[in-house]
Amino acid sequence: MPKSFWILTLGLILAAGNALAGSLYEELDAAQKSLLQAGQPVTVLREAPGSVWPSVQVYQRVESTSEEAMAVFADFARHRLYLPDVTRSDVSAVLNPRTVIVDYTVNLPWPLSNKNHTTRNVLSASGQDYRLDWVIVRAEAAKSGVGIVRSEPLGTGALVSYSTSVVPKSDSAGLVKGRAIEMVRKTVAALVREIERVRGRDRALLQEQLGRLRRALD
Numbered sequence: 001m002p003k004s005f006w007i008l009t010l011g012l013i014l015a016a017g018n019a020l021a022g023s024l025y026e027e028l029d030a031a032q033k034s035l036l037q038a039g040q041p042v043t044v045l046r047e048a049p050g051s052v053w054p055s056v057q058v059y060q061r062v063e064s065t066s067e068e069a070m071a072v073f074a075d076f077a078r079h080r081l082y083l084p085d086v087t088r089s090d091v092s093a094v095l096n097p098r099t100v101i102v103d104y105t106v107n108l109p110w111p112l113s114n115k116n117h118t119t120r121n122v123l124s125a126s127g128q129d130y131r132l133d134w135v136i137v138r139a140e141a142a143k144s145g146v147g148i149v150r151s152e153p154l155g156t157g158a159l160v161s162y163s164t165s166v167v168p169k170s171d172s173a174g175l176v177k178g179r180a181i182e183m184v185r186k187t188v189a190a191l192v193r194e195i196e197r198v199r200g201r202d203r204a205l206l207q208e209q210l211g212r213l214r215r216a217l218d
Helices: 003-019 030-037 066-073 076-082 171-201 203-217
Strands: 042-046 055-062 086-096 099-107 114-126 129-139 142-154 157-168
Touching: 030 042, 030 055, 042 171, 055 171, 066 129, 066 142, 066 157, 066 171, 066 203, 076 086, 076 099, 076 171, 086 114, 114 142, 114 203, 157 171, 171 203
Parallel strands: none
Antiparallel strands: 042 055, 055 157, 086 099, 099 114, 114 129, 129 142, 142 157
16 A cells, blocks of 8 residues: 555544544533434534545434444445445455454445445454444545444443544545535434344344354454
């Protein structure tokens, strides 16, 4: 990878890490907490170094445990079945129990069209707080990109946060900034629906996903 790729990626990682330290719920103000408790998503935009797109973080409450939420998301091969615009999600390598490489094909907004990218995904946990960090290692449409998915207990359910910062290659990508932000919102909404669907109607699958997560983190 060129030096510029790693400089951009480091800047995005630092920005995302600073934004996601400590409790997710305590990052929010009173109005945002009220939205969450009412079942509404909360979207926060921040400047992303070197990108025409902002860093996007979406918070949403889900009726599950924090472990169940992460177990569903960490089943990467199923992303293509429920995440919008994802047409391929293949686990191409397992580097260790907590680290996997995943190849994606995503239908990006014009002028980017369908593009392939590969991410390195690392799981971690502290008590009932779960975290997955991903970084783009190759991409047709992005110079660099990072993301963090977190879940933590919230009342009788869990709070899920999905944060992403991407530096697109195309100079025209700024024209579709709004759609790029909306894609993140739709991704979180689809994830929450899938978590609640699996928890309510596919307990056998959920037990498989929980088993894989527990073995990875053991």
